[in-house]
Amino acid sequence: MTPTETMANPRADRVRDVAKLATRAARNRRRRFLAEGPQAVREALRLDAERRAEGRDAVVAEVYASEACLDRYPEIAGPAAATGQLRLATDDVLAAMADTVNPQGVVAVCTMLDVALEDVLARRPRLLAVMCRVQDPGNAGTILRAADSAGADAVVLTAGSVDIYNPKAVRSTAGSLFHVPVVLGVEPEDLAAAARAAGLGILAADGDGPVDLDRLQDESAARRMGTAAAAGEYRLEAPTAWLFGNEAQGLSEGEKALADHRVAVPLYGAAESLNVGTAATVCLYASARSQRR
Amino acid sequence: MTPTETMANPRADRVRDVAKLATRAARNRRRRFLAEGPQAVREALRLDAERRAEGRDAVVAEVYASEACLDRYPEIAGPAAATGQLRLATDDVLAAMADTVNPQGVVAVCTMLDVALEDVLARRPRLLAVMCRVQDPGNAGTILRAADSAGADAVVLTAGSVDIYNPKAVRSTAGSLFHVPVVLGVEPEDLAAAARAAGLGILAADGDGPVDLDRLQDESAARRMGTAAAAGEYRLEAPTAWLFGNEAQGLSEGEKALADHRVAVPLYGAAESLNVGTAATVCLYASARSQRR
Structure with a gap:
């Protein structure tokens, strides 16, 4: 695991920026949305790896996860680290970022996927x-x-x-x-x-x-x-x-x-x-x- | 329409009694539950009329409705009046009774339906x-x-x-x-x-x-x-x-x-x-x- 510093302040600017993705206006302005929980983040990372392998644009822009979650889900920890955009965060920080009451230790900021x-x-x-x-x-x-x-x-x-x-x-x-x-x-x-x-x-x-x-x-x-x-x-x-x-x-x-x-x-x-x-x-x-x- | 007095106090005891049906404990104690909105109440009244015609127990114990709703849905107004348990109520009273934000003018207290x-x-x-x-x-x-x-x-x-x-x-x-x-x-x-x-x-x-x-x-x-x-x-x-x-x-x-x-x-x-x-x-x-x- 490369990242060592754990984000612990739920009121930090970065946390607020992620939380704002709960609104359509912020999503559309930044062309980003939030995937919450192990299942969604795992599938996002799978698609991201596929796309990168094909030389295409990335899908996952940032991953925030608790240490416990990374320990529990190696299929998330590996690909998340590979994006170079993984940050450790406390459960309080993750809860402040997410729309769900309990994001189960991981959220990912993703780029919009829609096609023509x-x-x-x-x-x-x-x-x-x-x-x-x-x-x-x-x-x-x-x-x-x-x-x-x-x-x-x-x-x-x-x-x-x-x-x-x-x-x-x-x-x-x-x-x-x-x-x-x-x-x-x-x-x-x-x-x-x-x-x-x-x-x-x-x-x-x-x-x-x-x-x-x-x-x-x-x-x-x-x-x-x-x-x-x-x-x-x-x-x-x-x-x-x-x-x-x-x-x-x-x-x-x-x-x-x-x-x-x-x-x-x-x-x-x-x-x-x-x-x-x-x-x-x-x-x-x-x-x-x-x-x- | 027989009932003339309109229930207007959202804090009345009767209103609280109906609202309590949102909890499982109150439902089980009284063997009653709440149907909200025109579709559910209409179907409850239909079953109620069927049961009464067969000499069986009633399904609908009480109906609370706004005048506007009864005007709009004659298929509710008629059967509801026939139960003899119809009360007029204001939208505030209906909102206080119901779990939904907007019960669309009508709720019915029903007897539990489960069978062996x-x-x-x-x-x-x-x-x-x-x-x-x-x-x-x-x-x-x-x-x-x-x-x-x-x-x-x-x-x-x-x-x-x-x-x-x-x-x-x-x-x-x-x-x-x-x-x-x-x-x-x-x-x-x-x-x-x-x-x-x-x-x-x-x-x-x-x-x-x-x-x-x-x-x-x-x-x-x-x-x-x-x-x-x-x-x-x-x-x-x-x-x-x-x-x-x-x-x-x-x-x-x-x-x-x-x-x-x-x-x-x-x-x-x-x-x-x-x-x-x-x-x-x-x-x-x-x-x-x-x-x-």
């Missing part, structure tokens, strides 16, 4: 998750994590969505923010036009939609097993961008109109609607299953 | 969602809502789980708490023995499990389409109780050992694991699809 839509589309993606004005940081983070789990190639947040670099959102991604490319601030119309030009079909997740997701899955399974010609309404195997709406209002009429089809996740019980995170999970996994088989 | 495991099993359920020591009220509520959406016959929370009557949990169910029977405080061993005796198979959702959920779904689809004998490891069409674990530790070794199979939701991307709500959604919808087709 064109760069994502140039890589011929097969599955995109698009959040249209999702407002709750926990929902946004959970959907990003579900998109990562389902193997989505990228996640898009349209203009007017919650800031994915919000500490609660970052936390909810459980490290997935460092796995999946994220595109921010796109207008839905521009997204739809560009995605379509890149060969993606566009599906709107809409509880009132006329197309049943189960039927699409059945048709896809039938094609796979060769039991039916089953042209069907839409081939779930095809490259697809899914649109998910605001948690209170769902997709707007304008957003729905951008889609090739409005697809409903079936409700088998008495629930009136699905939580947007639940709906996104079912839709993304349905596409992933069809595409990968 | 034997009663659930006597009705020959086909799909049960079992939360094993889930701790976060938002997760518990979201899983209950997802279980309702997937048409589960009941939801079980084992001993040591979060209180489903916690205001945040109630809110996260979005009314589903009034749709799906809930069983509380069961020991996992007792649940497994009783469920098995009632003809249910038991599956543990376990990211490290040897059985792949997609394979089970494929085998089920193949049987449905008659393309394969496909005995397979487990018939997803069969009546099933799914076990979902604590959000931090997952299922314990003891809990896993109770299951017939440990089933993993596939991770197609770089995510290390699924959020328990996401995993529960995928598993319950996989069962629902197989059982209903």
